[in-house]
Each structure stands twice: as C-alpha cells, then as structure tokens.
Amino acid sequence: MVLTYHRVLEHPDPLLPSEPDAARFAAQMAVLAAHCSVLPLPEAVRRLRAGTLPPAAACITFDDGYRNNLHVAAPVLQRYGLPATVFVMQHAVEAGIMWNDLVIEAVRRAPDTVDLSMIGLGSVDLPPPAGRAPIVARVLEAFKYRSLGERWRDAHGLYQQIVAEPAPRLMLDEHELRSLAEAGIEIGGHTVNHPILANLPEDDARREIADGAEWLTRIAGRRPVSFAYPNGRPGRDFNALHMQIAREAGFELAVSTEWSWATRESDPFALPRVSFCASQAARLPWQVIRSCLASYRRRGPSSRG
Numbered sequence: 001m002v003l004t005y006h007r008v009l010e011h012p013d014p015l016l017p018s019e020p021d022a023a024r025f026a027a028q029m030a031v032l033a034a035h036c037s038v039l040p041l042p043e044a045v046r047r048l049r050a051g052t053l054p055p056a057a058a059c060i061t062f063d064d065g066y067r068n069n070l071h072v073a074a075p076v077l078q079r080y081g082l083p084a085t086v087f088v089m090q091h092a093v094e095a096g097i098m099w100n101d102l103v104i105e106a107v108r109r110a111p112d113t114v115d116l117s118m119i120g121l122g123s124v125d126l127p128p129p130a131g132r133a134p135i136v137a138r139v140l141e142a143f144k145y146r147s148l149g150e151r152w153r154d155a156h157g158l159y160q161q162i163v164a165e166p167a168p169r170l171m172l173d174e175h176e177l178r179s180l181a182e183a184g185i186e187i188g189g190h191t192v193n194h195p196i197l198a199n200l201p202e203d204d205a206r207r208e209i210a211d212g213a214e215w216l217t218r219i220a221g222r223r224p225v226s227f228a229y230p231n232g233r234p235g236r237d238f239n240a241l242h243m244q245i246a247r248e249a250g251f252e253l254a255v256s257t258e259w260s261w262a263t264r265e266s267d268p269f270a271l272p273r274v275s276f277c278a279s280q281a282a283r284l285p286w287q288v289i290r291s292c293l294a295s296y297r298r299r300g301p302s303s304r305g
C-alpha cells in the first residue's frame with residue numbers, strides 16, 4: 001500500500017478541506033506505526049518484486065514539494081520513526097508557489113466584492129474567507145482548459161489584480177529541500193514543470209523527466225530513484241512511453257495516482273496509490289486500517305514491523 005499526500009497543514013483550513021492538519025496526520029501515522037510495516041518506497045518495491053514484502057507493508061509519499069512537508073509532516077514522521085518520499089517539482093521550488101495555490105490564496109485574500117471578469121465570472125460578492133471553497137472550485141474550473149503556460153500567467157494576473165503584497169512561499173526552497181533530505185526523507189522526481197506528459201511531444205517529455213532528475217541530483221546531492229507522474233492517471237496523463245523514459249532516466253520505480261493497492265503484478269513503473277483523505281475515497285481510511293489489522297492478526301502480534 002502506497003499512501004499519497006500533498007501537504008500537511010499546521011491548522012485545519014476551510015479552503016483546503018481534503019488536506020489533513022498536523023493532529024489528523026499524527027493520528028494516521030500512529031495507526032500506521034502501530035499496525036503496518038512502513039518501509040522506504042525503493043526497498044518496498046524491491047521486496048515486492050522479490051516476494052519478501054512483510055504483511056501490512058505501507059509506504060508514505062508526498063507530491064509536489066510543499067514546505068510544510070519539512071516543518072509539519074517531518075517531525076511527526078520522525079516521532080514515529082516512519083520513512084517517507086517527497087516528490088519534488090523543480091519549478092515549484094523556483095517559483096515558491098504553484099498556480100492553483102496562487103488562485104486559492106488570491107480568493108482567500110480578496111475583498112468582499114471582486115472582479116473576476118478575466119475568467120468570465122464578472123463581479124462576484126464573496127462570503128467571509130472561511131466560506132469561499134465553492135468560489136475557489138469555480139475559479140479553478142475556469143482554469144481547467146487553459147495550457148500550463150496560460151494557467152501560470154492568468155493565476156499571476158489574478159493574484160496581482162486582487163492582492164497588493166507578494167505571493168506567499170508555500171513550496172520548499174533549495175535549502176529546505178536539502179534539510180528534508182538530511183532528515184532522511186527520500187527525495188523523488190516529479191518533472192520540471194508538472195506538465196501532463198501524455199500531452200507533450202516525446203522530446204519535451206524526455207526533457208521534463210530527465211532535467212528534473214538532473215536538477216534534483218544537483219540540489220539534493222544524490223540521484224533520485226523514485227518518480228511520480230504529474231497528475232498521474234495511467235493511460236490519460238502518462239503511458240508506456242513515459243514509463244520507458246522514466247526507466248531510461250535512471251529511476252527505479254514510478255508511482256501513479258490510480259486508486260489501488262500495489263501487488264506483485266503491479267508494474268514498478270506504474271505503482272498505484274491510496275489516500276487517507278481524498279474525497280473520492282472516503283471509505284479508504286477504514287479499508288486501510290482494516291487491511292493492516294487483518295494482516296497484523298494473520299501474522300501475529302509478536303512480529304510487528
């Protein structure tokens with residue numbers, strides 16, 4: 001079972017209802033530490049292939065490279081002695097914020113009435129910030145069919161139109177990225193610009209994957225062995241070509257966002273993942289716990305991993 005997270009918030013955030021806060025994340029890690037064998041992702045994949053995976057094996061991953069992975073999640077992981085992988089996208093580290101977060105932070109900081117005619121919504125009366133999740137969803141929906149370059153440009157335009165101050169840094173900087181690696185967290189590749197690989201010409205896809213790996217090698221001091229496909233849906237966001245490119249770029253494994261458990265039949269370059277917290281999988285926390293407990297009971301209480 002490979003668990004997927006993005007950020008772990010210091011406090012609950014009504015505009016990010018599916019993201020766990022530190023207390024919720026700590027409760028989830030306590031369950032994993034008590035009932036599962038949590039392994040570093042590369043080791044788990046090697047043992048999956050070799051047939052030596054312990055029962056109730058679990059891996060913990062984070063996508064994109066949020067700085068709260070270092071400041072909020074890592075201390076919890078260290079408290080429970082749990083390994084994890086953070087997949088980092090180069091442009092997020094360089095820009096400090098992703099385009100979708102620029103949109104969210106613009107809506108959060110907007111006055112009561114805001115002109116959203118640049119995305120076809122006209123002048124909109126907003127509720128207090130805590131009630132703005134529906135308008136965030138509408139604005140993000142309006143961005144959905146723009147190219148990656150247009151999303152960045154328009155998200156910046158929207159932010160600057162609404163907010164006078166500079167955008168907050170939400171992503172790790174290079175120094176924090178090294179601190180995360182020094183804390184024993186595996187740093188994995190996640191491309192340069194987070195494109196939908198399947199929409200790119202082959203050469204561009206190759207550059208995105210290989211250049212992202214080169215950059216990480218320079219920043220984190222070692223070559224990444226794990227990779228996560230941006231958006232990650234098999235057959236839609238990536239395909240067999242990108243699995244091959246990831247292999248040729250030196251990665252040993254790659255994870256998708258297909259919602260499932262990895263099995264011995266899983267391709268190591270298209271490993272599915274599950275989540276405690278995503279809305280489309282509200283039942284999964286209980287499935288995760290039940291599955292862990294079932295394996296735990298089978299193997300007996302003396303052999304906790």
Ligand SMILES: [Zn+2]
Pocket residue numbers: 063064190194229230231
């Ligand atoms: Zn991502």
